[in-house]
Amino acid sequence: MHHTIFLAAALLIGLAGPAAAADPGRPAAYWKVSDERLSFELAKLSVPRRAAGAEYHETMEFSHGGEGLDSAVKYRSADHEVFATVYVYYPSFADTGVQAIATDQAIRANSSSSPARSLGTAVASAAGKPAVAVTSEYDHYLGNLFSKAAFIKAGRWMLKVRVSGPEARSAEVKAVMTALLDGLRFDGKTQPASATPISADECSSTDRPDAKSVQDDDALPAYGMLATFDAAGQPGANAPRGDRTPLLARIGRNWCRTTLTVGKDRITMLQATGDGRGDGLGGDSALLVLINDGGGVIEVVRMAKEQRYVLLNHRIAEVDVLASYDALPSVAQIGRLFAEPAGVRARVRLKPNGNTELDLPTPAKKAPRTARADLPPG
DSSP states (O other), rough: OOOOOOOGGSSTTTOOOOOOOOOTTTTTEEOOOOOOOEEEETTEEEEEETTTTTTEEEEOOOOOTTTTSSSEEEEEEESSSSSEEEEEESSSSHHHHHHHOOOOOOHHHHTTTSOOEEEEEEEETTTTTEEEEEEEEEEETTTTTTEEEEEEEEEEEEEEEEEEEGGHHHHHHHHHHHHHHOEEEOOOOBBBBBOOEEEEEOOSEEEEEEEEBOOOOGGGGHHHHHHHOOOOOBSSSOOOOTTOOOOSSSSSSSEEEEEEEEEEEEEEEEEOOSTTOOOTTBBBEEEEEOOOSSSSSEEEEEEEEEEEEEEEEBBBBEEEEEEEESOOOOOHHHTTTTTTTOOSSSEEEETTSSSSEEEOOTTTOOOEEEEEEEOOOO
């Protein structure tokens, strides 16, 4: 399961574009299929054509049709009872720990009539590198399925691997997952980052007053620049031109979680506890609302220097600056965004080649214009 958009969440401006129709008849142009492997040139990675008892079946797209930013390779066993998918997508917010929690939310929502049971989270090797994948296991998924998931971050690319099959064939499911992870290859400079599991117990209290919205247009260039940076950090890749100082993560590792109820949907919200908080350039992540399992995240970033909290809307290859506040928004305030969407104040577009475009409003007409098209790779 991938890219499940919770219906109430779609009320947010620019949350997600329409999904492109899949073309299972032939592999998409950016996937090259040989007798032994499938290669994805944009990310310079490849996957095996066969993994234990499963074999390549088809490729799919979910959004950004023809751009290769949101695609998948599907596998199945000869009897179609064990099935697997390798998702490769380019979200503006990419973190293995956050994606594992977002997918957990989607798995439970998809299996609500027969609740899936989590069997735990771990860290695994992939592509010949130790401890680069966050993994999770479930049984009773969709009634009687055993399911495994794995999450790998490489640059701004996210890879999610899902394998499912009858519970009686759990050993086969595990073997397919191991073969897919072991068979991954990264042939370019971009290599898998260390896995980053997240601990998130229930929040003891989430009650606080509403924050005051601040219309600080003079700070928009700084907020837009913040939105170009990788929230999970990257060694030098996002540093200002000529400065190879590693960009530190603004995502901490210690969070508490609460559930935001919007209509019939239950959406996971993570709040930084203070311990293990990130120390990224310009700010740190204080609040995350996990909109879907394909990179859709509402992030509230604490800007210590400006004494502001900035609301960012992340999705595939884009991030919008929506609002800024004088304090951390309340849970109720975040919930109201789904009924009263905030307007887009600035927009960042990410390119797989590392280029970044930042659109800011002009002072006179408040219409978007491209401020810089050659920002540092992000």
